[in-house]
Amino acid sequence: MDLATAARKINDTGYGYIASWALLTACEQRLFDRLPAAAEELCDTYPDPGLVDTWLHVLAEEGLVEQIDGVWHLADSMERLLVGDNSYADYLGGQVLQQMTPRLTLGLAGENVLAEVLTDPDRRTGYEGWFADAEEAQAYQASQYAGSLGPAKAIATSLTDPDDRVLDLGGGWGAIARSIVKHHDVDVDVVDLDVVIESAPPVDDRVSFVAGSALDPTSWPTDTDGVRYDGTVLSYLFSSIPGDTHEALLDALTERDMRWIAIHDFMVGGGSHAAAWSLQHAVFVPKHRSRSVDEVSSMLADRGFEVDAASSVIDEMTTLVVGHR
Ligand SMILES: C[S@@+](CC[C@H](N)C(=O)[O-])C[C@H]1O[C@@H](n2cnc3c(N)ncnc32)[C@H](O)[C@@H]1O
Structure with missing residues (x-):
C-alpha cells in the first residue's frame, strides 16, 4: 500500500x-x-x-x-x-443512536466506554443488566422489531419447510417468529427474558411468548409441557450471551431432538459491518466471542448436523448458517 x-x-x-x-x-x-x-x-x-x-x-x-x-x-x-414509521430511519435514530452508541463511545459521564471495557472487561452486565431498566428494554425491543422485519423475511424463506413447532430463543418481540408463521404455517414459541416478554405486543395468535433464559434449558417449554420442536432459530443470540455458553446451548438443543438449527448473527468474515457490530455487542455482553462461519458450521457438524452453505442476510453484516439432521 x-x-x-x-x-x-x-x-x-x-x-x-x-x-x-x-x-x-x-x-x-x-x-x-x-x-x-x-x-x-x-x-x-x-x-x-x-x-x-x-x-x-x-x-x-x-x-x-x-x-x-x-x-x-x-x-x-x-x-x-x-421515510415513515417503522422505517430503517426509526431503527437508526432509535436503538442505534440512543441506545447503542452510548454503550460504545461516550457513556453517561462522558467516559470512553470502549477504553474502560478493554481494561476492565468484568464491568459488562449483558442484556440482563441493560434491561433491568424496563423502559430501556421496551424502547430497545420496539426498535429491534422494526429493524428485524427485513432480515426476518429472508431468514423465514431460507428455512426449508419447517413442518412442526419452532423454538425462537432470544426472539425479542417476535419479528422472525411472525415471519416464520406467515411463510410456513407452523406455530412458533419465542423465549426471551422476563422483561421482554412482559412488554411484547400481541403479534400473531400462532406466536407464543415464554419468559425464560437461553442459558437455562429448564425454562424452555420443552421441559415443562412435553412440547416437541421441529427446529430452532438463534438470531443474534450468540452475540447476546457469553461465548463460553454457546457449546452447552447447542448440546441442549441437540438433546431435545431438533431436526434443524438456524443460526443468524454477525460472523467474522461476514463483512465490514459484521466485525463492527460484534464489537458493539462485545462492549456490554460479558465474555462475548466473535465466531466465524467455519466455527459455527463446525459446532453444528460436531453434533451431527449437515450444514448448508452459509448465506448473507444483511449485506456485509449478518450471515445465516443452517444445520439439518
Ligand atoms: C439483538 S436482540 C435479537 C432479537 C431477535 N432474535 C431478532 O433477531 O430480532 C437479542 C435478544 O436476545 C435476548 N437475550 C439476551 N440474553 C438472553 C438470554 N439469556 N435468554 C434469552 N434471551 C436473551 C435479548 O433480550 C434480545 O431480545
Whole structure:
C-alpha cells in the first residue's frame, strides 16, 4: 500500500464518525420525512439554514441526499428505506443512536466506554443488566422489531419447510417468529427474558411468548409441557450471551431432538459491518466471542448436523448458517 492510500484509509476510518453522526441525527430528527425541502423551509425547527446545508452536504457526499436548485432531496430508493414509521430511519435514530452508541463511545459521564471495557472487561452486565431498566428494554425491543422485519423475511424463506413447532430463543418481540408463521404455517414459541416478554405486543395468535433464559434449558417449554420442536432459530443470540455458553446451548438443543438449527448473527468474515457490530455487542455482553462461519458450521457438524452453505442476510453484516439432521 502506498503512503497516500494508507493516509486515505486512516482518514476514512478516523473521520467516519462524522458522517455516521450526521445520518443518525437526521434519522432521530425524522428529517427525511420532511424532504424535499430547501434549508430555509426547515427554519421552524432549524433556524440557521447555513448550518442545515452544511449538515446535508455531509450526507450528499455519502450519496444519501442530493441538492437540486437549492432543494434537498433523498437520493433514489432512499425514500423507501428512510421515510415513515417503522422505517430503517426509526431503527437508526432509535436503538442505534440512543441506545447503542452510548454503550460504545461516550457513556453517561462522558467516559470512553470502549477504553474502560478493554481494561476492565468484568464491568459488562449483558442484556440482563441493560434491561433491568424496563423502559430501556421496551424502547430497545420496539426498535429491534422494526429493524428485524427485513432480515426476518429472508431468514423465514431460507428455512426449508419447517413442518412442526419452532423454538425462537432470544426472539425479542417476535419479528422472525411472525415471519416464520406467515411463510410456513407452523406455530412458533419465542423465549426471551422476563422483561421482554412482559412488554411484547400481541403479534400473531400462532406466536407464543415464554419468559425464560437461553442459558437455562429448564425454562424452555420443552421441559415443562412435553412440547416437541421441529427446529430452532438463534438470531443474534450468540452475540447476546457469553461465548463460553454457546457449546452447552447447542448440546441442549441437540438433546431435545431438533431436526434443524438456524443460526443468524454477525460472523467474522461476514463483512465490514459484521466485525463492527460484534464489537458493539462485545462492549456490554460479558465474555462475548466473535465466531466465524467455519466455527459455527463446525459446532453444528460436531453434533451431527449437515450444514448448508452459509448465506448473507444483511449485506456485509449478518450471515445465516443452517444445520439439518
Ligand atoms: C439483538 S436482540 C435479537 C432479537 C431477535 N432474535 C431478532 O433477531 O430480532 C437479542 C435478544 O436476545 C435476548 N437475550 C439476551 N440474553 C438472553 C438470554 N439469556 N435468554 C434469552 N434471551 C436473551 C435479548 O433480550 C434480545 O431480545
